[in-house]
Amino acid sequence: MSNLLSGSGARSIARPKTVIFANSKGGVGKSTLALLMGLGLATRHQDASVKLIDLDPQATSSDSLRRFCDMRFSVVNDTRLNLADGGPDNENIVKTIDAERNSQYNKRFVVLDSAAGSDPSRSPFLFQCDIMLIPTSVSDADIFATKKYLAALHNLFSTHEIRHTTPPPALVVLPNLVDSREEFNELRHSLAKEQVYLGKPLYYSPAFRRAFREQRNDENIRTIFHQAQPYTLWLTSLLTQSHRLEKRPKKLFQL
Ligand SMILES: Nc1ncnc2c1ncn2[C@@H]1O[C@H](COP(=O)(O)OP(=O)(O)OP(=O)(O)O)[C@@H](O)[C@H]1O
Ligand SMILES: [Mg+2]
Numbered sequence: 001m002s003n004l005l006s007g008s009g010a011r012s013i014a015r016p017k018t019v020i021f022a023n024s025k026g027g028v029g030k031s032t033l034a035l036l037m038g039l040g041l042a043t044r045h046q047d048a049s050v051k052l053i054d055l056d057p058q059a060t061s062s063d064s065l066r067r068f069c070d071m072r073f074s075v076v077n078d079t080r081l082n083l084a085d086g087g088p089d090n091e092n093i094v095k096t097i098d099a100e101r102n103s104q105y106n107k108r109f110v111v112l113d114s115a116a117g118s119d120p121s122r123s124p125f126l127f128q129c130d131i132m133l134i135p136t137s138v139s140d141a142d143i144f145a146t147k148k149y150l151a152a153l154h155n156l157f158s159t160h161e162i163r164h165t166t167p168p169p170a171l172v173v174l175p176n177l178v179d180s181r182e183e184f185n186e187l188r189h190s191l192a193k194e195q196v197y198l199g200k201p202l203y204y205s206p207a208f209r210r211a212f213r214e215q216r217n218d219e220n221i222r223t224i225f226h227q228a229q230p231y232t233l234w235l236t237s238l239l240t241q242s243h244r245l246e247k248r249p250k251k252l253f254q255l
Contacts (some may be wrong), residue, residue, distance in 0.1 A: 005017045016100040016108035017049070019239045020169075024152075025145040026116030029135040029176035029202070031060040031167065032211050034113035037133075037239070038065060039225065040232040041109045042073045045240075048107035049074070051100050055081050055088060056115035058211040064212045072105065090125040097128050109239065127162045129169040131242040133199070133235075137177040138187045146173065148192055170245035172197040172238065172255065177204045191252050197245060198254045199238070202231055 019037065021030040033182070038061070040053045053115070054062035054077040062077035069075055080092045093112075100108050126132065130155070136146040151173065157168035173191060178184050178201040188198060207227055210220040226233065 005075055008038075012107070014101065014106075015128075016049075016097065016103075017112045017239055017242065018097055018110040018112070019131050019133060019242075020114060020126065020129045021133050021135065021178075022112075022113040022114040022118060022126075022149075023134050023136060023146060024117055024119075024149045025136065025142050028075045028137055028142055028146075029174070029208075030116075031056070031064075031113050032208055033133065033135055033174065033202075033235070034061045034111055035065060035211060036228060036232050037110045037235055038073070038247075039068065039221070040236040041111070041239070042068070044236050045107055045109070046072075047105065048072065048109055049100065049103040049105040049110045050111065051076065051103075053077075053081070053093070053096055053110060053112045055093070055112060055118075057082060057086075058115065060212055061113045064202045082135065086115075086117075087122045088125060090193045091177070093125040095127055097125075120156040122150070123156065124160050124162055126153070126156065127160070127166045127168060131237075131239060131245070132171050133174050134171065134196075135176045136187075138175065138179075143187065143190050147191070147194065150196060154195070167247060170197065170242055170247055172199050172245075174199040175201040178202065179204055188252065188254065194252050195248050195250060196252065197249060198252055200255065201229065202228070211233070 021034045042050045049072050052075045059077045062075045065075050081089055083089050095108050100110055136142045173196055175187050184201045207224050213220050
C-alpha cells in the first residue's frame with residue numbers, strides 16, 4: 001500500500017487538484033461546503049472536470065449532487081471506499097482519485113467529502129490531497145474536537161513514511177455557522193496557537209438548511225449559490241491557488 005500511496009512516479013503526470021472536507025466532528029458543514037466547492041468549480045471552470053468523491057456511507061453530498069452529473073461533473077459513492085469496520089480503504093481511495101488523470105479535460109479537480117469520526121492515523125490517503133479544509137462551528141465542543149483532530153493530523157503528517165516522498169496538504173480551518181464577527185474573533189483567539197490557516201467565516205443562514213432537500217427544480221441550490229457567491233469564489237480560489245500556501249504556518253495565519 002505504501003508504494004501505491006507514495007506513487008512518486010505517477011505524481012509527475014498532472015495529478016488532479018485535490019481537496020478534502022474533513023473533521024472528526026459531525027454536522028459542522030463538510031457536505032454543505034463540498035457541495036459549494038463542487039458546483040462552484042464546475043461553473044467557474046468550464047474547461048475542467050470535477051469529480052466529487054463521497055466517503056460518507058450516508059451519501060449526503062453525492063445523493064444531492066447526482067442530478068447535476070454530466071461529462072464534466074461526476075459523483076462517486078462506492079462502498080469499496082470504506083473497509084468493513086467503517087475505516088477508509090486507502091488503496092481504493094487513491095485509485096479513485098488517480099482515475100481522474102485519464103479525464104480528457106486539461107484541468108481536473110477532485111473534491112472529497114468525508115464522514116464524521118474519521119481517524120487520521122488510519123488515513124494516509126490524505127497525503128494525496130493538496131489542501132484539507134476543516135470546517136468547524138464556534139461551539140466549545142466543536143472547537144475542542146477540531147483541536148484534537150488537528151493534533152492527530154500533524155501527527156500523521158510528521159510520522160508517516162510517505163512524508164519522505166510526498167508533501168502533506170495545507171491545512172485550513174473553515175469557521176462555519178458563525179453568528180457574528182465577535183464569535184469569529186473568539187474562535188480566532190481560541191485557535192491562536194494552531195499551526196494552520198484560518199479561512200473566511202461562513203455565517204449562519206437558514207437557506208443552507210435546505211441544501212440537501214429533494215426538489216424537482218434546483219431553486220434551493222440556486223438560492224444558496226446566489227447568497228454564497230463571494231464565499232464560493234473565495235473557496236474555489238483557495239483550491240486553485242493552494243500551491244501558494246506554505247504547508248505549515250508557525251502559528252494561526254488568517255487568510
Ligand atoms: N452556514 C450554515 N448556515 C446554516 N445551516 C448550515 C450552514 N452550514 C451547514 N448548515 C446545516 O447544518 C447541517 C449540517 O451540515 P452538513 O451536513 O454539511 O455537515 P457535515 O459536517 O457534513 O455533517 P456529517 O458529519 O453528519 O456528515 C445541515 O442541515 C446543513 O444544512
Ligand atoms: Mg456530511
